[in-house]
Amino acid sequence: MTWTPHDYDDIPGTYVFNGKHAHGAYPLNKLLFSFNSEENRKEFDRDPAAYCDKYGVTGKYKDLVLKRDFLGMLRAGANIYYMAKMAIPRGTSVQDAGAQFQGISTREFQEKLLAKGEGLQARLAKRGGYWNG
Amino acid sequence: MAKIIGGVTSSHIPAVGNAITNGLTQEPYWKRFFDGYEPAKAWLRAQKPDVVIVVYNDHGLNFFLDKVPTFALGCADVYHNDDEGWALKPVPPFKGNAQFSWHIAESLMSQDFDICTCQEMKVDHGFVNPLLALYGQCDVWPVTTIPLAVNTVQHPVPTARRCLALGHALRRAVESYPEDMRVVVLGTGGMSHQLQGERAGLIDVEFDLECMDKIANDPQWLTQFSNAELMRRAGTEGIETIMWLVMRGALQSNVKVVHKHYHAPISNTGAGVLVLENYS
Numbered sequence: 001m002t003w004t005p006h007d008y009d010d011i012p013g014t015y016v017f018n019g020k021h022a023h024g025a026y027p028l029n030k031l032l033f034s035f036n037s038e039e040n041r042k043e044f045d046r047d048p049a050a051y052c053d054k055y056g057v058t059g060k061y062k063d064l065v066l067k068r069d070f071l072g073m074l075r076a077g078a079n080i081y082y083m084a085k086m087a088i089p090r091g092t093s094v095q096d097a098g099a100q101f102q103g104i105s106t107r108e109f110q111e112k113l114l115a116k117g118e119g120l121q122a123r124l125a126k127r128g129g130y131w132n133g
Numbered sequence: 134m135a136k137i138i139g140g141v142t143s144s145h146i147p148a149v150g151n152a153i154t155n156g157l158t159q160e161p162y163w164k165r166f167f168d169g170y171e172p173a174k175a176w177l178r179a180q181k182p183d184v185v186i187v188v189y190n191d192h193g194l195n196f197f198l199d200k201v202p203t204f205a206l207g208c209a210d211v212y213h214n215d216d217e218g219w220a221l222k223p224v225p226p227f228k229g230n231a232q233f234s235w236h237i238a239e240s241l242m243s244q245d246f247d248i249c250t251c252q253e254m255k256v257d258h259g260f261v262n263p264l265l266a267l268y269g270q271c272d273v274w275p276v277t278t279i280p281l282a283v284n285t286v287q288h289p290v291p292t293a294r295r296c297l298a299l300g301h302a303l304r305r306a307v308e309s310y311p312e313d314m315r316v317v318v319l320g321t322g323g324m325s326h327q328l329q330g331e332r333a334g335l336i337d338v339e340f341d342l343e344c345m346d347k348i349a350n351d352p353q354w355l356t357q358f359s360n361a362e363l364m365r366r367a368g369t370e371g372i373e374t375i376m377w378l379v380m381r382g383a384l385q386s387n388v389k390v391v392h393k394h395y396h397a398p399i400s401n402t403g404a405g406v407l408v409l410e411n412y413s
Contacts, residue, residue, distance in 0.1 A: 007359070008360070008361035008364055011332070011361075012331070012332060013333075014330045014364070015329060015330050016369060018287070019287075022198050029198055030198075032193075033193055035218040036215070036216055036217060041218070079193070082193050084218070085193065085218030088220075089220055109334060113336065113398040113401060116397055117338070123342070124395060127342050130395060131172060131392060132165065132169060
């Protein structure tokens with residue numbers, strides 16, 4: 001039995017959410033999905049380990065959840081949107097998580113983002129037809 | 134007969150909803166982004182569509198990973214927003230039109246699009262935020278909506294080519310409905326961004342601008358790319374831009390470009406607004 005390789009596998013720093021991830025991390029993503037409910041969020045916060053057991057999140061997956069190791073969870077197959085349901089209400093924004101993935105501060109991450117927009121209006125003007133370009 | 138009068142595109146990132154809800158739209162960070170919506174809002178006010186078909190992806194509110202439909206159409210008279218886990222306040226419900234939806238489902242099926250029909254469908258920020266940006270906060274939404282969800286979350290996801298073809302079929306579906314109705318198709322998501330992994334923070338302005346121009350004038354161009362190529366260039370979450378092709382395919386081959394607005398970065402994303410109008 002083998003997982004079919006994909007032509008996106010070599011994109012660096014990227015964990016495309018496909019069948020391999022969705023299959024292996026199914027209980028983990030089910031736990032993350034459960035955080036749509038306020039009641040479940042509270043139950044998790046009261047006893048994270050017991051909550052993992054309830055969802056069948058065991059072994060390395062459980063360790064990653066308890067450590068709040070978001071990069072580790074991602075590599076293990078957590079879906080980024082589902083992981084946001086755990087991270088954001090506990091004070092880790094998507095930008096904080098992005099910074100963590102790169103081992104830099106959130107401020108540095110935000111500065112890197114802002115740099116992408118440098119000279120934007122001139123670039124739009126060159127293309128033509130843009131509002132405020 | 135029902136008629137598609139045009140198409141609009143919009144980012145649907147959560148930060149947009151937060152900025153509107155928290156009254157931040159005129160803050161320096163947000164001002165240029167939101168001001169660029171004004172011509173789109175004015176166009177909607179002037180055109181007065183009866184129905185907006187919203188093409189979006191669900192991020193884990195209505196669908197869990199136990200069942201992931203590639204294309205799913207809302208076939209209900211009402212759609213509710215709900216708690217997505219990060220304390221965004223749910224917005225008032227959206228009015229649907231079940232008869233029209235079922236007609237669209239039947240027509241799409243007869244054109245070989247085997248669509249999933251949903252009589253209950255919670256709509257998440259992917260659906261809500263573009264409507265918030267275009268119509269503002271409302272107690273009662275001023276337009277009837279139909280959700281059309283595309284899986285861009287769990288691969289395999291449909292190709293750009295398939296999304297454009299769905300748009301073509303959607304046009305025939307809408308325009309074969311006997312009731313007089315003015316319809317706008319709203320393509321949401323994108324543009325380039327990656328939230329996950331060490332490559333998080335990717336934005337490719339040049340690729341976004343190329344996509345904006347090509348989607349308006351030569352949408353076929355985007356169908357040359359595989360999803361792997363699109364993710365390599367525009368980021369894993371940037372794949373959402375394929376949903377714009379559903380909107381574009383539903384319009385005439387030549388359209389009037391009423392408005393073109395691009396801003397980057399907004400949150401982690403390159404964001405584009407297009408207003409494209411069919412010639413009558």
